[in-house]
Amino acid sequence: MRKDWPTMSPLHKQANTKSDILTILSNYQHIIVSMANGEADYILNIIDEHPDAFTNLKIHQMLEMKNRKFIQGDFPNIRYVSYFLSKYTRQAFLTGNCDLVPNHFHQMPRLLDELCPNPVVVCQTSPIDEDGYFSLGTAGDYTAHFIGKAPFVIQVNNYVPRTHGKNKIHISQVEGFIQHDQPLNELPNAPIREIDQQIAEYVAERIDNGSTLQVGIGGVPNAVISLLKNHRDLGIHTEMLTDGVYDLATAGAITGKKKNTHQEKIVATFVYGTQRLYDFINNNERVEILPVNHVNDPRVIAQEDNMVAINATTEIDFYGQCASETVAGKYYSSTGGQTDFGSGVRFAKNGKGFICLYSTAKNDTISRIKPMLTPASVVTTSKNDVDFIVTEYGIAQLKGKSIFARTKELINIAHPKFREELTFEARKMGFII
Incomplete structure (x- = not known):
């Protein structure tokens, strides 16, 4: 946590282990992952390290922040579905190793509703507040649409800012969580020519x-x-x-x-x-x-x-x-x-x-x-x-x-x-x- 950010109330619920998280996720055939800094890097690493836990999994995401084996089609039982290519998915798509679904960004929540029966949402959040709510921080995107509609598995990260808006999730809506702190990805300002x-x-x-x-x-x-x-x-x-x-x-x-x-x-x-x-x-x-x-x-x-x-x-x-x-x-x-x-x-x-x-x-x-x-x-x-x-x-x-x-x-x-x-x-x- 940045030292100048206020400390939130401690989480009064036992954090899950890596094994627990893997068990929870293996019950689903569709995982929706938040975009950009909403991406739960630690949890996605667990999937990449244990692909055999899944039989027929699709992972849905826009604008991923890190390259992963499942993005590159290394596992026949896991298919990555992109809705906006980045440097990591571009070549994977051009070689047929991941899917690209055309969309208008504002229609993403509805599209995911239609394509993902009984999904689980994976994202990272700020620490819990005194009322039992996590904030999605830098993310609202399509993820916030699923609050109260689908179970969440979250990575609680002290580096994630607490923000206002319709992007808060209560502990009762979280099926599993793990604590892992890591600085957010940064996008330097492009020089002005x-x-x-x-x-x-x-x-x-x-x-x-x-x-x-x-x-x-x-x-x-x-x-x-x-x-x-x-x-x-x-x-x-x-x-x-x-x-x-x-x-x-x-x-x-x-x-x-x-x-x-x-x-x-x-x-x-x-x-x-x-x-x-x-x-x-x-x-x-x-x-x-x-x-x-x-x-x-x-x-x-x-x-x-x-x-x-x-x-x-x-x-x-x-x-x-x-x-x-x-x-x-x-x-x-x-x-x-x-x-x-x-x-x-x-x-x-x-x-x-x-x-x-x-x-x-x-x-x-x-x-x-x-x-x-x-x-x-x-x-x-x-x-x-x-x-x-x-x-x-x-x-x-x-x-x-x-x-x-x-x-x-x-x-x-x-x-x-x-x-x-x-x-x-x-x-x-x-x-x-």
Whole structure:
């Protein structure tokens, strides 16, 4: 436990042994594992070390934090099912050793309800409080949906911050637990390059005081946030809470007073950043960690009149189709919440959706703006939902524009060395006369 965090009441129930945990888990055919720092590393190691305890097991998870034998398909009796690829599952999926299930992030709880009869949920939590509740800490995601609906097996970790929101589980809802302390995984801030700053300037100048933001990770979101510190009354309603939000909060830019939902609260469904962010959310009543089927529901997002969503893509075609989860036609990640927020801002009264990308790849040898997407690419944001597209060369608003107009707008923000070639291809396609 961090020495500056308050000590909670001791747990008045005997912790389980590794053998106990294995016995409990072996009774189930579906294990749902929390994502990112909600992952119970010690418990998952037990599964990896004792695969023979299971006959026909499926493990369901997004965004795993560690490579494991069961992820790589080493055990024929255990199948790993991913809903968002990371560096550990990417190759396993491409070689057929794990499954990938397409999904919209906000629909994950319902999808797991349908796919996992009688599951057990495995996650890590903060220590118990004086009322007998554990906090899921950095996680809400799909895990919080199962509180009171499925048994939990938890790893109690003194490094996990205690957070507020709908992410608390009572000791009576826990089938088994084990105490194991280990520091949380940290995500260092991505450096801001000149190209990130150029893109960010186009976005930031279109964000008004009082806007509610959804921001992700990477150089461009970090650059955008760095330009918003003098804004006032910003709100946060985002799937992933990052260090950038901490920076805006400490700068006094975030009050949430203009929000229509969860006024004056910073809302997220999971938290991933550095230790200073984990310290910030610990016992912070301004921060609410909620289930993803609420946070990412487009109907909830749309209730914020001035909702702004900032996301990224790997390439876009003349139609406005954004391929954000494949690279060169090979699967890299998954949909995540991009479509959730892309749809939500379209229904919001003054919603704005920004999708950012560098104009080129591979040292300026490939244009990311293309006449047609690379074969085998997967469309994440459809041509019907796209709004603003931003590169280092400018910004194009595609919403409400014809295919012909979109083509011209996109060519204008492409890298100059590719504009002539793109114009030639557009004429061949009949998109430019």
